[in-house]
Each structure stands twice: as structure tokens, then as C-alpha cells.
Amino acid sequence: MNPKGEEHNGESIPASPHSENGSVFEDALAGSPPKEDLGTPITTVVYHSALEPVCPSTPRSRDSAEKRRQSMAIHRRQSGNQGNSPSVNRRPSNKIVKSTIIPLTGAQIHLVRTLWRQIYMSKGPTVIGSTIFHKFFFKCPKVKEQFRRCPLPRNFPNHDSFAKAHCKAMSELFDQVIENLENLDTMTSELERVGRIHAEVMHGELSTKIWNDIAETFIDCTLEWGDRRCRTETVRKAWALIIAFMIEKIKLGHSDQRKRMLSMRATAANIDQLAVASLQIA
Template identity: 25%
Template sequence: MQQLASKKEKEKMERMQGEVDLLEQPSPLNDKERLMIQDSWSKVYEHCDDAGVAILVRLFVNFPSSKQFFSQFKQIEEPEELERSAQLRRHARRVMNAINTLVENLDNPDTMASVLQQVGKAHALRHKVEPVYFKILSGVILEVLAEVFPEVVTAEVGAAWTKLLATVYSRIKTVYEEVGWPKLSTSTG
């Protein structure tokens, strides 16, 4: 398995995980939280492509080791060039559509579980992505949404999103365990 790029990057990864770590075993979303997430997401999803690209570019710039799983653009260093990559844009769209499916089905735990099962299995078995990258991505999503949509993602809305993304990570981690992921780290995940 490939190692993280550097000690500096590992420290940055650990800092980004802080908010999600607070809810390692998150409680279910309440009705108000579900509505806040759905309302805020409707405004974010109007800018699906730009928001998705911003999230992935931030991930790859701040955590360059995350590019190792993407042969099409893992050698691209410049953020502007990443933004122009057709492959990155396609993957960003897939990420945003997966989040959209989750948000649309916050009241349907079976659909949510099915989506997370598919995503988790594909990333564990086919793509061999370390599960910690889902936690890192959660932190990046929170950061970008709060910066790009500050009028929508208030502190209260951000707390609801933190809870949702912590739940997503927890369920993804469970899928990894179910498929026998051999490298689940107890120190980071």
C-alpha cells in the first residue's frame, strides 16, 4: 500500500479530521437537521459542477497523496490545470451526484445504506482507497461549503452537515470492515 506523502501532509490530514472526529459515533439526524441539510444542499447543488471541482481541487492541493488513486490526473500539480481536467470534472460530478442521492434520501435509510455500500465496496475492493480519505474528504467538503456558501452554511447548518458526514464516514468504514479491508488504522479511523 502506498504511504502518505509526508509528515507535514499527515499532520494536515489529522487537523482536517478534527470536526468529523467529534462525532465518531454520530446520533441520527433529527427532522430539523435533515431539513437544514436539504435546504442548504439545494442551493449548493445549483452550482454542482463548480462546487464539486472546488472540493476535489482543495482535496488534491491540500492532500496530494489523495491523487495517487487517480491515474488520469495524479501527475497534475497546478490547481488551475486540475480545474480544467475533464477526468477530474467527471469525478467531481459523480461525487456530487452521490451526495445528492444521500441528501434526497435522508428519510430513507435503506437507500442511504445501499448507496454507501456500493461506494464503500468499490473504493475498498476496486480502487484500493484507504478509508481515512473519506474522513479527509468530509473535512474538505465542510471547509469548502462553509467558505463558498457562507450565507447558506451557517454554524448551525455546518453542525448538521458535520453530523451527516460523520455518519457517512462511519458507515463507509463499516463497509470496509465487512469486506475485510486489511489496513484499517485504529489511530486514524
């Protein structure tokens, strides 16, 4: 780190582009003789600062200048070492790196998978999905209205049939995640694709905040599955980690697709404005 300025005898000496080598300050402090015309007696001048001469040099003044020069050199080396110190240059990073690997233990995977198999086989995917969506729509009635107004995909005669298929598809997706708990990275692309589809179907009007509400609703439903033995702290933490992973990836795909769609709309709007402007000029 180069010092911005040195202080000498209460007087500030501004730094210069050559201050790193100390040539300007060392010459001034060491009493470098200024150039004189030939034939003129040479008088060595000691500079009290970079601008003002103080007095002609004497043995005592030269010794004093040499001490000042050495002191400045030591100070400069100390400043340089401090600048290269990790405690000064390297600031602690606040960036949090999220891992895609959920730290589930073998016992957690076994408990969650066993419980899910029982619920999935006894209730069926459509009932499980319907229960989750019923709770979610009760919590977020505005999203319920958005769901009813969304464009009806092909092969569905009405919104009721589409809603049932949607509930079933969600449970089947969750079933795939449970089957791949040992290697969840294989589910990342599929979960992100689901998020992108939701952004496309809703034309980017679906807020990314709803995914947090869905996660809370999903976790609330897991607390109702099974008997008391299935509601231990270990199982609850496992469900929370699994759902957090799913929602994170879905939200990522949804957010990326929304940004892409907004960018395309902005580009199209700019093209339209340019076209109108060119027509007006013509």
C-alpha cells in the first residue's frame, strides 16, 4: 500500500508518482544539491520540505538529514508491509455459497422415504396434491384467482380437470425427489424446468414470492402425515431440507425465465418505438 502522504515535522508532504521509490522525498530530505551555473560556488541546501530551503548544509545538518532519510525509509517499508498484510488487504467475504447437496443422513432418508411410501400408496398423488393446494389457496386467495384465470392447456375440457392433473403432477414430482434423495443433483434440471413452465404459462405475472408460501404450506402438511413416531425432530428437519431444495430450484428456474421474458418485452418495445419514430421521420 503506498502512503497517500508523509508527515514530517508537522508539515504534510504530498505523494508523487515516484514516491514508491522514494526518489523525490529522499533527495529533498537528504539535501541533494540543486544544479548551479559553472563558476558559481556550490552551496548545498537542506530542504525542510519539498518547497522551502532552510539553511546551507553543515556536518550537523547533513547528519540530521541522513537520520530523517533513514527514518522515512523505515516508515515507508513498514507502510508497504502493512499494505501487503492479509488483515488489511483481504476483507472477509460476506458471500454465502449455497450447496446443492442436502446433508441428509442415512437414517433421515430411510424415515422420510418409508413415511412417504405409506402416504403415497394409501392416499394417492391426486389427494395429496389437492390437500396441499387447498391449504395454499386458503392462505393466498389472490393466487387462487390467478390459477382460475390462467390459460387452459390443450386436452383439458375445463379447469377442474386441469386442477386435478396439476395436483397429481405435483405429487408425482415430489415422489421423484424422494426416490433420488441420495443424488438430488439429478433433479435440478427438472425442478428448474417446472419453474420456467410456470413463468411461461402465467406470462411472467406470477410473483416469485409465492414459492415461499408453497414451501410453508408443504411443510405444514408433512407435519400431519403419519403417527407421532413420524413427527420427530429428525423427520421434521429432513422434510424441511428436502422442500427447501425443491423450492430453491423451482424458484431459480421461474426467476430466470421471468427475467428473460421481461428482457424480450423491453427489446420488442424498443423496436416498436424505433419503427414509429422512423415512420414519423419519413
